[in-house]
Amino acid sequence: MVDQPLAVAARSLFYRKKRHRDLRQRFIEVLLFLAALSSVLTTIAIMVLLVTESLPLFEKVSIIEFITGRDWAPLFDPPRYGILPLICGTFVTSMVALFVAIPMGTIAAMYLSEFAAPKLREVAKPVLEILAGIPTVVYGYFALLFVTPVLQMLYSPFGEKLSEWLPDIFPYELEGFNMLGPGIVMGIMITPTISSISEDAMRAVPVELREGSYATGATRFQTAWKVVFPAAISGIIASYILGISRAVGETMIVAVAAGLQPTLTLNPLRPAATITTYIVQVSLGDTPHGTIGYQTIFAAGLTLVLLTLFFNVIGYFLSRRFRETY
Amino acid sequence: MQGSLAGVRGNIQRRQLWSAIFAIVGLLVLFIAIIVLLALILQLAIQGVPRLSWAFFTSFPSSKAEEAGILSALVGTALVMLVTAFTAIPIGIASGIYLEEYARKNWIAALIEINVTNLAGVPSIVYGLLAMGLFKSALQLGESVLTAGLTLALLILPVVIVTTREALRAIPSGLREAAYALGASKWQMVWDHILPYASGSILTGIIIGLSRAIGETAPLITIGALTFISFLPPSPFKSDFPFLSFDWVRSPFTVMPIQMFNWVSRPEPEFQLNAAAAGVILVALTLLMNGLAIYLRYRFRKGVKW
The missing domain is CATH 1.20.5 (Single alpha-helices involved in coiled-coils or other helix-helix interfaces)
Known part of the structure; x- marks a missing residue:
């Protein structure tokens, strides 16, 4: 006990260091928390901006007129504010895309998860990933200058347009700007998203289920389709919903290849504008804060976010309803 | 039968x-x-x-298709990516660390988690509207490299956060306990032990996020990226003290995808050749980055056996 004062000093030094260290820990944790909070702030900022910047528009136009109006020409005189044509364009291009992406994505996922040899899977997955990583403006170029000309060639199989040859069956011409070409390209772009998430879901199905199925004499296809697919349906639905969100929000492919004219039509052979391409078209010009153009693109953006939110909520409940746990 | x-x-x-x-x-x-x-x-x-030549890389846009080049777009892309990387990487990794290592199981953590998932599904053009209202109008940052970089950073933040979390989750808890047993604080454990092991997978996520940002067009059109920029932003290096200048972040800009969009939407076929040439460079860039990410992931998966 000779060194009593020294021990006291050491202990107090220890506590000082500990306090210092604890303080540093708190500081770091707060910093990390703030970083994590930034994503929440982003969401809040998006919602607040979309609502506040489009509110002035709804003082001029009633929401009923906005949703049910069949004519979209806000920058003309007299202005007309019916968003239905834009929603229609979004709907048609998305439907075309999903007609391509859902079958292709599901089949690819089922094949990669249940049929393909590991070697093939190792090659196919990166290819699909690269397909998903190509910039959308490049896909737009592809849709306008490759897919649409090919479609036009197919549309006149014997050197004469189907619309002239068989006008009763094909009353419409396939125009240079149309919704079919970009829709198909969009579908190809979305396919990897659907296939990769669906495949993960299918591979997560326990192997005992497959073995049980094989033991009863089922073939590979029967096992995949009647056992694995239903067991993974929750994740598969989630992938479809993500695909729908991407199709609805896709901008550049449609902006390049579908024309920018708002048209109320369900015919994919015709050009049209979507919600997203309207935003692009207006922002290509000068849009100072507070002008009609400025307000309408925020209103369009709000519509877009509400649409994707709607699909996400539906998807959430669907995939919960069908979830299987093992 | x-x-x-x-x-x-x-x-x-x-x-x-x-x-x-x-x-x-x-x-x-x-x-x-x-x-x-x-x-x-x-x-x-x-x-x-056939359009790719030295002159194509070193010329400014022009109203004559044969003389037009992508110099300003290439420089613009590089500068915007610099801002994006410097913002998204630290914030993304920090958020990932917080959510995975620090967050308690309470409603705030749940909220942040749901929020990150939802943000990943928000259409990119909506980020453009956010930038238009927030960075351009409210914060008065203008149609600048800074606005564009911040916008793309917000856009790829969910990618960085999600991959950081997955990378951290893949590290066995034995490693954490070993660090604690030696008296490491939580931050020392994360910084000295967990992060180095996770860095490979995090890097993969960052590369994928940046390759997405390089090709992104729509949000930058909304903030008013110009397509006809015939000058370069001020150089980041100066001859006098402090040798670095940040004037370039306030400079107007154009980027590769926007230049391509401009060319492809012109009716003249000569400009569409230019668009194809710009597309070749864009696809080469994204292929390169994706390939690198795939290779890195493959290597790290092979290399580590816990």
Whole structure:
């Protein structure tokens, strides 16, 4: 006990260091928390901006007129504010895309998860990933200058347009700007998203289920389709919903290849504008804060976010309803 | 039919046939994907590669298609990516660390988690509207490199956060306990032990996020990226003290995808050749980055055996 004062000093030094260290820990944790909070702030900022910047528009136009109006020409005189044509364009291009992406994505996922040899899977997955990583403006170029000309060639199989040859069956011409070409390209772009998430879901199905199925004499296809697919349906639905969100929000492919004219039509052979391409078209010009153009693109953006939110909520409940746990 | 051996055999054969047919269909779908990828690349290459020359890389945009080049777009892309990387990487990794290592299981953590998932599904053009209202109007940052970089950073933040979390989650808890046992604080444990092991996977996520940002067009159109920039932003290096200048972040800009969009939307076929050439460079960049990410992931997965 000779060194009593020294021990006291050491202990107090220890506590000082500990306090210092604890303080540093708190500081770091707060910093990390703030970083994590930034994503929440982003969401809040998006919602607040979309609502506040489009509110002035709804003082001029009633929401009923906005949703049910069949004519979209806000920058003309007299202005007309019916968003239905834009929603229609979004709907048609998305439907075309999903007609391509859902079958292709599901089949690819089922094949990669249940049929393909590991070697093939190792090659196919990166290819699909690269397909998903190509910039959308490049896909737009592809849709306008490759897919649409090919479609036009197919549309006149014997050197004469189907619309002239068989006008009763094909009353419409396939125009240079149309919704079919970009829709198909969009579908190809979305396919990897659907296939990769669906495949993960299918591979997560326990192997005992497959073995049980094989033991009863089922073939590979029967096992995949009647056992694995239903067991993974929750994740598969989630992938479809993500695909729908991407199709609805896709901008550049449609902006390049579908024309920018708002048209109320369900015919994919015709050009049209979507919600997203309207935003692009207006922002290509000068849009100072507070002008009609400025307000309408925020209103369009709000519509877009509400649409994707709607699909996400539906998807959430669907995939919960069908979830299987093992 | 039931009971007879021939009937059972026929039934089995029929089902096997369906199985074989599906296998062929599945292969076909994969082939279609590969063929589309090849068609896209070939179409771009056939149209665009003849336009690729030294002059194309060192010229400014021009109203004459043959004299137009991508110098300002290339420099713009590089500068915007610099801002994006410097913002998204620290914030993304920090958020990932917080959510995975620090967050308690309470409603705030749940909220942040749901929020990150939802943000990943928000259409990119909506980020453009956010930038237009927040960075451009409210914060008065203008149509600048800074606005563009911040916008793209917000856009790729969810990618960085999600991959950081997955990387951290893959590290066995024994490593954490070992660090604690030696008296490390929580931050020392994360910084000195967990992060170095996770850095490979995090890097993969960052590369994928940046490759997405390079190709992103729509949000930058909304904030008013110009397509006809015939000058370069001020240089970041100066001859006098402090040798670095940040004037370039306030400079107007154009980027590769916007330049390509401008060219492809012109009716003259000469400009569409330019668009193809710009497309070749864009696709080469994204292929390179994606390839690097795939390779890195492959290597790290092979290398580490816990």
